[in-house]
Amino acid sequence: LPDALWQLAQLETLNLGDNLIESIPDGIGQLRQLRMLDLGHNRLTSLPDALGELTALSGFLYLSHNRLTTLPEALGNLSQLAYLNVSDNLLTALPGRLGEMHALAELRLYRNQLAALPDTIGSLVNLKELHAQQNRLDVLPQSMGRLPALRELDLADNLLTSLPASIGGLQQLRRLNLRNNRLASLPASLSELACLTHLDLRANPLRVLPDELGALPNLEKLDLRWCPLDETPAWVEKLRAQGCTVYL
Numbered sequence: 001l002p003d004a005l006w007q008l009a010q011l012e013t014l015n016l017g018d019n020l021i022e023s024i025p026d027g028i029g030q031l032r033q034l035r036m037l038d039l040g041h042n043r044l045t046s047l048p049d050a051l052g053e054l055t056a057l058s059g060f061l062y063l064s065h066n067r068l069t070t071l072p073e074a075l076g077n078l079s080q081l082a083y084l085n086v087s088d089n090l091l092t093a094l095p096g097r098l099g100e101m102h103a104l105a106e107l108r109l110y111r112n113q114l115a116a117l118p119d120t121i122g123s124l125v126n127l128k129e130l131h132a133q134q135n136r137l138d139v140l141p142q143s144m145g146r147l148p149a150l151r152e153l154d155l156a157d158n159l160l161t162s163l164p165a166s167i168g169g170l171q172q173l174r175r176l177n178l179r180n181n182r183l184a185s186l187p188a189s190l191s192e193l194a195c196l197t198h199l200d201l202r203a204n205p206l207r208v209l210p211d212e213l214g215a216l217p218n219l220e221k222l223d224l225r226w227c228p229l230d231e232t233p234a235w236v237e238k239l240r241a242q243g244c245t246v247y248l
Contacts, residue, residue: 006030017041017062029053038062040085045069052077064088064108076100087111087131099123110134110154122146133157133177145169156180156200168192179203179223188212202226214238223247 001016006027014031017038024039029050037054040062047063052074060083063071068089075084076097083106091112099120106129114135122143129152137158145166153170156179163178168189175198183204190199191212196219203226213222214235222239225247236246 001025003027009033012036014038024048024051026050032056036060039066041065043067047072049074051075054078055080057081058103059083061085071095073097079103082106084108094118094121096120102126105129105149107131117141117144119143125149128152128172130154138182140164140167142166148172151175151195153177163187163190165189171195174198176200186210186213191215194218197221199223209233211235219244221245221247 010033011031012033013036015038018041021042026048033056034054036059044066049072057078058080062085064085065088073095078101080103082103085108087108087110089112096118104124104127109132111134119141126149127147128149131154133154133156135158142164150170151172152175154177156177158181160181165187173193177200179200180203188210196216198221200223202223206227207230
């Protein structure tokens with residue numbers, strides 16, 4: 001990358017996506033007016049701490065389709081950023097300071113190698129969409145229930161064996177995708193998700209479902225295909241009667 005690029009102090013949008021870039025120099029921190037930065041579809045294996053100096057980033061930061069194994073803690077400085085996409089990388093963990101990115105409305109983490117989410121994720125009070133499918137998650141932090149704005153949560157294709165009871169705290173949640181995990185039971189607190197319209201439980205080793213699921217007032221679609229249920233719950237017909245589509 002030419003050194004002259006970092007002298008464009010008034011630059012607000014920078015698109016370097018879909019190239020063969022292997023590294024980003026510290027000079028990028030000089031672009032203090034940047035609001036949108038696209039570094040996706042490159043060959044990056046690491047990022048400089050200088051990214052944390054781009055505190056004017058308020059729109060989008062694309063880092064998807066690279067070879068990143070870690071993210072710098074300095075990303076926590078981006079307290080105005082609304083959208084972060086780090087999908088299709090090799091991430092095994094997320095920085096603890098992720099929770100300081102209080103303006104985040106959409107976070108895309110899918111197709112990485114994450115085994116856990118940091119407890120600080122519960123501080124993302126403006127987060128509306130969290131896409132973490134196709135990772136190696138086997139547990140969720142209790143703090144997940146402290147996401148008051150969350151509307152869509154995609155956890156498909158992970159290794160989850162249980163859900164925290166705190167999940168009932170997601171009072172704005174509309175869509176919950178848990179397809180293809182290792183869930184053998186579900187917490188009764190799912191019945192507290194009064195805004196839930198879509199619940200995908202396909203391909204989990206569920207034999208019994210909590211009766212409380214039948215009390216979800218706004219459920220429009222419940223997918224139970226490929227779950228080895230011992231019997232069909234009686235409340236399934238109640239859901240169908242109120243207009244919910246149920247797949248067994």
